[in-house]
Amino acid sequence: MSASMIxxxxxxxxxxxxxxxxxxxxxxxxxxxxxxxxxxxxxVRKQIRRLRARNRAAKSKTTVKDxxxxxxxxxxxxxxxxxxLNSNLKYFLATSYKTSEHHTKMILKQNTGRLSRHQEDKPxxxxxxxxxxxxxxxxxxQEEYFSNL
Numbered sequence: 001m002s003a004s005m006i007x008x009x010x011x012x013x014x015x016x017x018x019x020x021x022x023x024x025x026x027x028x029x030x031x032x033x034x035x036x037x038x039x040x041x042x043x044v045r046k047q048i049r050r051l052r053a054r055n056r057a058a059k060s061k062t063t064v065k066d067x068x069x070x071x072x073x074x075x076x077x078x079x080x081x082x083x084x085l086n087s088n089l090k091y092f093l094a095t096s097y098k099t100s101e102h103h104t105k106m107i108l109k110q111n112t113g114r115l116s117r118h119q120e121d122k123p124x125x126x127x128x129x130x131x132x133x134x135x136x137x138x139x140x141x142q143e144e145y146f147s148n149l
Contacts, residue, residue, distance in 0.1 A: 033051045037044060112118050133141075 033048055033055075036051055037047050112120070
């Protein structure tokens with residue numbers, strides 16, 4: 001090999017080494033967030049948040065190889081709400097517990113409106129007629145009345 005060829009090879013190799021050194025320096029010379037902040041006292045926290053968010057956004061770049069191809073039909077089916085009618089019907093038909101009339105009336109009463117026009121008419125209770133006479137007196141009267149006939 002000639003000396004000129006060796007010189008050219010060494011020059012190319014040295015250029016490659018210089019380029020590699022520069023890229024390593026850039027990664028090692030990361031400027032801290034505090035060095036990028038201005039000297040103003042106002043808005044320092046906000047500025048720090050912005051700079052940190054910018055650094056995070058740069059790191060979270062997604063690549064094509066990480067993405068999964070999604071079928072449109074699968075995506076549509078996932079977003080559709082599934083009907084729970086059958087499972088609900090099975091549940092309610094399986095329970096054999098029935099509430100008593102007293103409890104259902106109480107619930108209905110509680111859920112009615114509070115205005116007087118919303119209230120149901122209360123059934124009027126007739127007072128029970130109490131007899132003045134006892135059973136023995138009725139027996140005597142019956143004997144006397146029917147014996148004379």
